[in-house]
Amino acid sequence: MVTNVAVIEVKPGMEREFVAGVEQAMPLFLRAKGCHGLSLEQCVEIPEQFFLRVRWESAAHNQNLFVKSDDFKAWRKLVGHCFAGKPKVHHAETVLTSSNEGG
Amino acid sequence: MVTNVAVIEVKPGMEREFVAGVEQAMPLFLRAKGCHGLSLEQCVEIPEQFFLRVRWESAAHNQNLFVKSDDFKAWRKLVGHCFAGKPKVHHAETVLTSSNEGG
Numbered sequence: 001m002v003t004n005v006a007v008i009e010v011k012p013g014m015e016r017e018f019v020a021g022v023e024q025a026m027p028l029f030l031r032a033k034g035c036h037g038l039s040l041e042q043c044v045e046i047p048e049q050f051f052l053r054v055r056w057e058s059a060a061h062n063q064n065l066f067v068k069s070d071d072f073k074a075w076r077k078l079v080g081h082c083f084a085g086k087p088k089v090h091h092a093e094t095v096l097t098s099s100n101e102g103g
Numbered sequence: 104m105v106t107n108v109a110v111i112e113v114k115p116g117m118e119r120e121f122v123a124g125v126e127q128a129m130p131l132f133l134r135a136k137g138c139h140g141l142s143l144e145q146c147v148e149i150p151e152q153f154f155l156r157v158r159w160e161s162a163a164h165n166q167n168l169f170v171k172s173d174d175f176k177a178w179r180k181l182v183g184h185c186f187a188g189k190p191k192v193h194h195a196e197t198v199l200t201s202s203n204e205g206g
Contacts, residue, residue: 002147019198026201037202044105044162044194051195059147091147092154095122098129099140
């Protein structure tokens with residue numbers, strides 16, 4: 001399992017429109033082969049900065065399948081006009097995890 | 104709830120020692136007031152880059168209490184020698200979340 005992290009800077013004042021677009025696009029990710037889930041985080045210090053975190057079975061599911069799909073084009077159509085620049089993307093693997101929460 | 108994200112670059116070859124240090128330090132975070140849990144992620148593209156993600160009840164629990172505690176000093180003592188530079192820190196709030204996994 002790998003997390004695709006996109007650091008997305010949106011144009012000032014477009015934060016709400018961007019979040020609404022991501023919410024609308026969620027099914028596109030969730031129905032993609034190998035997608036386990038996603039979350040959107042907003043930076044407290046720089047509110048125009050968002051972190052889209054999508055969990056994939058493998059990096060190949062993300063890069064070889066989803067990025068080349070029509071759903072990826074649809075995703076970019078929903079939110080691309082909010083981007084202030086090209087998103088910076090990396091993949092991350094969870095090495096350690098621990099929680100005080102039940103479950 | 105807020106996630107404190109520290110981007111930590113470690114010295115080349117010290118990745119395993121750093122991960123072992125974080126594992127040892129986990130109880131220091133988990134017993135801190137307001138800490139809900141933590142995870143350590145490693146960047147796939149740049150393996151010397153780690154993301155320590157600690158979930159706090161509020162930013163104040165992290166900044167006003169933990170950072171000033173003896174446990175914070177103990178944490179830095181366990182891993183500080185692995186750092187290639189000063190960690191870059193930001194706080195993030197979860198705006199949207201969705202999963203294909205059960206539960």
